[in-house]
Amino acid sequence: MSFVSTNFLVFLLIAVTGYYLIPKKCQWIWLLLFSYVFYLSAGVQILGYLLFATLVTYGAGVWIEKTDKKKLVMLAAVLLDFGMLAYVKYFNFAVDNLNALLGIQIAERNLLLPLGISFYTFQSIGYVIDVYRGKFAAEKNPFRFALFVSFFPQLLQGPIGRFDRLAGQLYAEHTFSFQRIERGLQRMLWGFFKKMILADRLAVTVEILFRNYTMFSGLLNVMAVLCYSIQLYADFSGGMDVVIGAAEMFGVQMDENFKRPYFARSISEFWHRWHITLGTWMKDYIFYPLSLSRGMKKFEKFAKKKVGKKVGRILPVCIANIVIFLVVGIWHGPAWKYICYGLFNGIIIAFSNLMAPVYKKGLNAFHIPVQSWWWKGFQMLRTFVLVNISWFFDMGTDVKAAFTMMRTTFQNVSLQPFRDVTMQNIGFSGEDFFVVLFGCLVVLTVSILQERGVKIREALSERNWFLRWVAYGLLLLALPLLGETGPIGGFIYAQF
Template identity: 60%
Template structure:
C-alpha cells in the first residue's frame, strides 16, 4: 500500500478515527492490528518474516533478562553469565541478520561466483520483503540495548510486536530506539485538534515535495541514467543535479509523511532528516541525512569496533610507526571506513553501493588525517573559519562531493558510474545548454519552471529553519483564514502539478 495512494489515506483516516473513539487503554492494540493489516497488504506471506524477527528478538530479550536473575557475585559466575549472554546475543544477531543477508545478498553472491569462476550455478531470484532492513535494524538495536543494560526487556509479546511493526515507519524508517518510542506507543493519547492540524501540515508538505518535485525530477534522472551511453558532459551533470533534487525531496517528503501520520496518533518519531545540503562536511552531511541510520551505525558498529581489543592493538602499532598524532587518528579512520562499507552494503546488493559507502568513508578518513594541515592552511591564508563567506564555500564544496557520490548511488552499475564520470569530463560542452538536448529529456518548459519555483520555496523555508525559525509554529500563530489558505494551496498544487512515478512503496527508501 503506497504512502501516496488514496487507499493509504483512507486507511490512515479509519485508523485515526477509531484510535480516538475506542477506550484509551486499548489504543496500542488498535495500532498493532492496523500495523499488521498494513504490512499484510503488501503480501500476507511477508508476515512470516516480520513474525520471525519479532518472536526471536522477544524471546532473546526475555532469556537475557532471565540469565541476569542469577545473583551469583563470584568472578567465575559473572564470567560464565557474561559468556552465556554473549552467546545468546550472537545467536539472535546471526539469525536475524542472517535472514536479511540471505534475502538481500544471495542473488549478488551467486552472480559474482558465476562471473569470477565461470560457473553456471542456477538460482531463483529472491524477493526482498518491504521494510525488512528497517525493522531488523530497529529490533537488533533493542536487543543490543537489553544486552548492555540500557533498557529492560519487554514482557508483553504483543506490545513488543507493535514496537517492531508500527506501520508509519516500518517501510522507510526512521529507525526507532526502544527507550524513546515504546513509551509513546503504549501511552494513552487524547484527541488534540492542534496536534492533528500540525500533523496534516507535515503530510501535505511531504506530498508536495514527493509528488510535485521528486517525481518530476525523476523523469530526467531515469532518462539519462538508464541510457547513459547516449549522454555526456553537461547532460550528465544536469541528471546528477536532478537526482539531488529527486532524492532530497523524496526522502525528506517521505519523512514528513511518516512523521505526520505518526503524529496523528500522538506519537513523535525521531528526527531523520535535517537539511543535509546545508552541511559543511561529509561528516556533517551524515549527521543530517538519514540521522537514525547514522546514529545506529555509530552506537552499534563504530564504538564497538573502536573499543575492541584488536583495534586497541592496531592503535598502539600505528602510534609506534606514525607517531602519536597520526597513530591516534588512523584507527578512527579505519573504523569509519568499515562503518561506511556497511552503510553501502545496507543500501543494496551491488558493487556500486559498496563503492558508494567506501567513497564516503574514505572522504571522512582523509578529512580526519588532514585536519591539522587544513587548520594550518586556514591560518596561513588568514581565512576566518567562522566567516560567512567561508561557510558558504564549505557548503558548496560538500555539495560537490555529495553529488559525485550520487553517480555510484543512481547508476545502473559500478561500471556505468565510472563511464558516466568519464564522459562527464571528456564530453563537457556548454553548447548542450542551447542545442535542444535539455528539452528532450522528458520535461517541457512548464515542468522546469515548476521545479525551479518549488525548489526555491523549499530552499527559502530551509534557510529560515536553519536560522532557527519554527515554520509550523509560526504558521499556527497566523489567522485561521491565512492558515487554511496555505493548506488549500498545497491541496490544489499536489493534484494539479503532481507527477506520480511507480516506485516501490511510493518512496525510494521503501525499496531498502
C-alpha cells in the same frame, strides 16, 4: 500500499478515527492490528519475515534477563536477524560473484525482498543489543513488542526507532486533540509537496539520463546528477515528513531523519544531517564497539610506535569510519556500486580526519577567517560537489556506468542539448523547469529559515485559523496543479 495513494489516505483516516473512538486501553492493540493489515496489503508471503524478526528479538530480550550467557544469546539473535536479511537481500549477489570468481555454476534463487526489511531488522537488532547492555528492561508482552517492530508509518522506510524513545509513546493512552491532527496533516502535506512536485516530476528525466548514459555527456550528465540530488532529497525527506506526520496524529513523536543536509560543510557533517537515524545506529552499534575494541586498542599502540602519536591515535578512527561506510554501502543494496558509494564516503571522511592538522595549519598560514560567510559558502559548495559525485554510484546502473558518466561529464560540453528537442526527449519541458524551480525555491526558503532557527511550524500555529488554513489550502491546491504522480509512485527508500 503506497503512502502516495488514495488507499493509504482512506486507511489512515479509518485508523485515526477508530483510534480515538475505542477505549484508550485498547489503542495500542488497534495500532498493532492496523500495522499488520498495512503490511499484509503488500502480500501474505512477506509476513513470515516480519514475524521471524519479531519472535527472535522478543525471545532473545526475555532470555537475556534470565540467563548467565547473555552475550551468547545476544549474538545468536543478531546473527539470526542479520542472517535472514543477508539471505533474502544478498544471497543472489554472493552467488553471482562466486560463480564469476571461481568459474562455478551455483543456481540463483527466486527470493522475494520484503518491503522495509532493512529498517525493521536494524531496529530489532538495536533493541536486543540495548537489552544486553542493560539500557532498559526487555518488553515482556510479545504483542506490545510486535507493535514496536511493526508500527505502520515507519515500517517501510524508517526512521529507525529506539525502544526507549518509542515504545512508551506507542503504549500510552492518547486523548483526541484537533491540534495534533492538524499538525500531523500539516507535516504530511509538506511531504507530499516535496514528493509530488519535485521528486516525481524529476523521476522520468533522471531515469532516462542514467539508464541511457552512453547516449549523453557533458552538461547533460551534470543535469542528471543535479536532478537526482533534488529528487532523492525531496523523495526521502518528503517520505519522512509523511511518516512523522502520520505518527504524530496518533500522539507518537518520531525521531527526525533529516536536518537540511545540503547545508553541510563536510561529508562528515552531511551524514549527521542525512538519514540521521541510520548514522546514529551505525555509530552506537558498530563504530563505538569497533573503535573501542581490544584489537583496535592494540592496533593504536602499534600505530603510535610506527607513525607517531598523533597519526597513530587517528588511524583507528579512520579505519572504523571506513568499515562503517562499507556497511552503509552494503545496507543500501546488493551491488558493487553501493559498496563503492559507501567506500567513497568513508575514505573521504577518513582522509579528512588524517589531514585535519594540516588543514588547520594551512588556514592559519593564509589567515583564512573560518567563520566568514565566504569560507562557509565555499565549504558547502565543496561538500555539495562531493555528495553529487557519490550520487553517480548511487543512481548509476553499475560501477562502470558511474565512472563512464564521471568521465564523459567533461566531454562534449555544449549548450546545444538545451536548444534542440533533447529536453523534450528526456521528459523535461519548459513547464517542468519552472515548476521544479518554484518547488526548489520554496524548499530552499523554508530550509534557510529553519537553519537560522526559525520554527516555522510553531510560527504558523500562532497565526489565526483563517491564515493557517489559507496556507494549507494553497499547499493542497499546488499538488494537483503542479504535482506529478510519476512512474515510480511510491517512495524510493521503501525498496530498502
